[in-house]
Amino acid sequence: MTSSVDGLVTGLDTTSIINQLMTLEAAPQTRLKTKVSEQQTLTSAYQAINAKVLAVGNAVKDLQTATTWTAVKATASSSSVSVATSSTALSGTATFDVSSLATTHVLTSAVPANGTPATGSSLDIVFADKTVNVNVTTNTAQGVADAINGANAGVRASVLTTTNGQVLQFSATGTGAAKSFSINGLANSTSVMTQGADGVITVGNPNAGGFKITSADNTYTGLIPGVTVTANKVDTGITVSTSPDSSKATSAMQAxxxxxxxxxxxxxxASAYNPTTKTSAPLAGNTLVRSLRDQLLGAVSKGTDGGTSFAANGVSLDRNGQVKFDATAFQNSLAADPTGTKAALSTTLGGRFSTISDDTTNSTTGKLTLVIQNGNTYVRRLTDQISDWDDRLAAKKVALQRQYTNLETALGKLKDQSSWLSGQLSSLSA
Structure with missing residues (x-):
């Protein structure tokens, strides 16, 4: 490694001299770094705009989703039922009675005061469509409960201490008639505390064209297409209605x-100019972004294909160059003419914004995408040149250090020779 010898002979600050010379040598590299910084600032501004325009395209997709315009809401006349709608729900009305609720099948069996609760080493849980054999390894009340719970057969068991002694209680893990069961193999017989049964709702008079619907879990889906009704308690004269729900379309339009x-x-x-400070934002005067702004506003100002304004549909331009949305006007328009409102805002206006977004942000052909890609390529090229300059400047610094070191060394030798000659001349004179 080459190093300099600061002013041992000459008294010069060679390190400072070399640093100043290196600053001059690095001037081209400094200019390259400045260009990189400027381009990165431009690219960041383009990327910010690109992200916002891409968000416009995504908002259009949400607006143009079919369920945005066909959503319905459901209401019930009684808290005895709860209602929920799906994306396929249709408008309609249904009136019915909750005749009964689905129940859980529950059995009990007294634990013998003397002896074991099971007659053998296993029990049979008998359902309408299957029988599950459960091994009993510990023939006690808790042992029987643990064996049944461990079998995961759709029955849960527990041991209760009552005034009449211990009782084994067996409950189905769900409601409905299909989950009813019996148990064989117990020392004492079982009693039915609750018979498992399906819930029933009655529509009209079954004897005069009406009908009944049953459910194992108190949930009914056939009353109105796309609407789920859950019964909470027995009641009569319940009405469930569905009607168009404009809230989803309103939210999508606002978004x-x-x-x-x-x-x-x-x-x-990104394109502003401050006349007070006389400073410009990165994209001030940029024709691409100025054109993009004009396109976004123009999509609204053009109005419908029929030449009418979007204001009647709730969309207009304000004096500050922004788009204004009037939710009340939108909902009134949607209620009066749902097809026309959808055509104007989803198809026409949404289509224009979608085209602008794709032309701008498309991953292969978008105008901003290409500008950003070109900017990144330019930065990479400059970065490679800066890296080359690093090697060149490092070599230059080594050369300067060697040059000044050699200078000090050579001058040191001359000084030594001068001192020797002075000594010799002094000797001769003496």
Missing amino acids: LVSAVNSALSTIDA
Whole structure:
């Protein structure tokens, strides 16, 4: 490794001299680093706008989803039932009685005061469609309960201490008639505490064209297509109704308008000029982003394909260059003409925003995508050049250090020779 010898002979600060020379040598590399920083600032601004416009495209997709415009809401006239709708729910009304609720099958068996609760080494749990044999390894009340619980056969057992002694209680793990069971192999017979049964709702008069529907879990799906009714208690004269729900379409429309306004605000911030400080944002005067802003606003200002304004549908432009959404006007328009409102906002306006988003952000052909890719390529090329300069400057510094070290060494030798000659001349004179 080459090092300098600071001013041993000359008194020069060679390290400082070399550093100043290296600063001059590094000027081209410094300019390259400045270009990289400037390009990264531009690319960041483009990427921010790109992300916002991509969000506009995604908001359009949500708006154009079929279920956004066909959503319905359900209401019930009584708290005896709860209702839920699916994406396929249709509008309609159903009136019915909750005649009975589904019940859980429960058996009990007294534990013998003397002797074992099971007559043998196993028990049979008998269902309507199967029999499950359970081995009993510990023939006690708790042993029987543990054996049944460990079998996971759809029955849970517990030991209860009552005023009449211990009792084994057996409960189905679900409701409904199909989960009813009996148990064979116990020393004492079982008693049915609760008979497992399906719930029943009655629609109209069964003797005059009405009908009954049963459910093992108190949930009914056939009354109105796409609507689930869950019975909570017995009641009569319950009415469940479904009607169009505009809240989903309203939220989707509001989300699209918010996404467009966010994109416009990001464009404005990236292309602004401050006359007071006389400073410009990275994309001030940029034709690409200025054109993009005009397109976003133009999609609204053009109005429908029939030449009418979107204002009647709840969408307009304000004086500040932003898109305004009037939810009340939108819902009124949707109630009066659902097909026309959907066509104007989802198909026409949404289609325009979708085209703008794809033209801008498409992963292979998007205008901003290509600009960002080119900027990244430019930065990589500059970074390679900066790296080359690192090697070149390192070699230059070594050369300068060697040069000044050699200078000090050579001057040191000359000084030594001068001292020797001075000594010799002094000797001769003496």
